[in-house]
Amino acid sequence: MTLGSHSALRGGIHSARLVSHASEPYLGPRAIQTSRRPLRSLSESEGRMKQTIRLTVNGREYSLEVEPRLLLAHLLRDHLDLTGTHIGCETSLCGACTVLVDGRAVKSCTLLAVQAEGRQVTTIEGLAEGAGPDRLHPLQEAFWNEHGLQCGFCTPGMIMTAHQLLQDNAEPSEDEIRHGLEGNLCRCTGYQNIVRAVQSAAAEMRGR
Ligand code: FES
């Protein structure tokens, strides 16, 4: 297991390189604007389109001006610098972007930022909060101990989905774990060690 793997558990893997397209600024109307109106007018127009939202992310309250079309995944990555939330497909297939919204696992590429108004959002960076300094959440520890990751790209989403799974079912069978994680794709591990990691975390969390 490499340093990069450990970093992935906290959401720090080289995500910017893996999804560099996701961090490009949204150009929107300006990119396709062909009128002769001066740029100042365009900026004013964009400003009017923005909407103020308030939400809590990893225990911190934010008030942000966002475009109504902004996805929650992009809000987290591009506005709050929480790049542990990965973007793989943007079509609700891979699960790499999964976060918790009011405690439920949600693919953040399927939710507009404005739909998160008033919600509590938890990302992989916030999962271990309350565990103590330099401590990981039991799921993060278990993925490390059971070698449940290789490149780490799917890992934050896997862990957030597994978190909900264990909230709903403290002692899932192997089949239930595989079923619970079927919306999250991993191209590296073959899933066996991921299943073991969830079983191990479940046992640890039951013993608390
Ligand atoms: S990026 Fe959201 S499901 Fe793939």
Ligand code: FES
């Ligand atoms: S560890 Fe590489 S995609 Fe899952």
